[in-house]
Amino acid sequence: MPIQTLPDFRDPAICKRLVIKIGSALLVDASGRVNAKWLRTVVDDIRTARELGMEVVVVSSGSIAIGAKKLNLSHGGRRTLSEAQASASVGQIDLAAAWSALLAERGLVAAQMLLTLDDFESRRRYLNISATLRRLLKSGVVPVVNENDTIATGEIRFGDNDRLAARVAQACAADGVLLLTDVDGLYDRHPEHPEAERLDQVDGVTEEIHAMADSGSGSGLGSGGMTAKLLAAEIAERAGIALAIIDGRPEMPIAHAIASQAGTLFLPQREESGRRAWIGGRMRFNGAITVDDGCVAALRDGNKSVLAAGITGVEGDFSRGDIIEVKDVTGRVIAKGLVEYDADDVEAVMGRQSAELEAILGHSPRSSVIHRDHLVLM
Ligand code: GLU
Secondary structure, three states: OOOOOOOHHOOOOOOEEEEEEHHHHHHHHHOOOHHHHHHHHHHHHHHHHHOOOOOEEEEOOOOOHHHHHHHHOOHHHOOOHHHHHHHHHHHHHHHHHHHHHHHOOOOOEEEEEEEEEEHHHHHHHHHHHHEEEEEHHHHHOOOEEEOOOOOOOOHHHOOOOHHHHHHHHHHOOOOOOEEEEEOOOOOOOOOOOOOOOOEEEEEOOOOHHHHHHOOOOOOOOOOHHHHHHHHHHHHHHOOOOOOEEEEEEOOOHHHHHHHHHOOOEEEOOOOOOOOHHHHOOOOOEEEEEHHHHHHHHHHHOOOOOHHHHHEEEEEEOOOHHHHEEEEEEOOOOEEEEEEEHHHHHHHHHOOOOHHHHHHHOOOOOOOOOOHHHHHHHH
């Protein structure tokens, strides 16, 4: 049974494996050091979960903020890419030391994993991340993950640890993700608005929900804000993982959120196979195809493949085997999938019937351009 309520995050029969993400604004105090007094209480929450028999993975931000303070850099160390990278390398060693010491105080062993977006986009590296996480959890260790900001550049960065946490959850097949932040959930408008109301539960992230984040319902602190949290929720819900945004500011914030039932819970939407979940969580694409309304309707109807006849446009220079986006005529991404042809070939056959393809391409074609087994609807 998947997670349905906030208290389920503390029930080992429902939530065997939990990912906890902690933002920089919570972790780092005004002097630029780890807020150890508060973090110790988060570790108490983690220990409670471990004692109940749950496995816990931490995704911890904070390296850039800590490093920037030590190096006396302005703009929180984010003025230039090289300053952010230098700050991260100085800060990460302190961050890891703090986690290791605080977990050890409670009898727990920490492990460090620094990952980039590319590590998740390559299937082979993704499987390695997955195997390492599972092995660490099997030994009762608490993996502490951060983005490898020292080498991640603009194009290959997550940039926010919210999506990193959702991808980590997917890689270790977690049941739930808790995003600890400085607001107690998603509000339908700016939280300071007198009529703003918190959403307790979201059953599928829709455009309406995205519009709430755009209207500034997040705190605006940290690098991701509420928009990044919704993107993380989408990755999680497609992988069958529940995600909740809770207020990280109180001591023992997880116990507090569960007791007060305050937060926004995003319910899982489907249970994809591991491979399809990986495709659904991908963020970088070598290209896209546009399909007509008939094809969109057929795909939405259920288990259908993308055929050449429904394709109206090709973007980018993708190769057979790449993951590409499928867009409708308005440019909205409706699916992602593993393409069976190179971009040139798709361009040559688009709009044509399957029976014509062999004559056009000069070789026996695949029956579909994206097979339904390799297609994930958005
Ligand atoms: N990885 C960044 C850091 O450790 C934080 C990213 C975020 O704010 O989500 O400083």
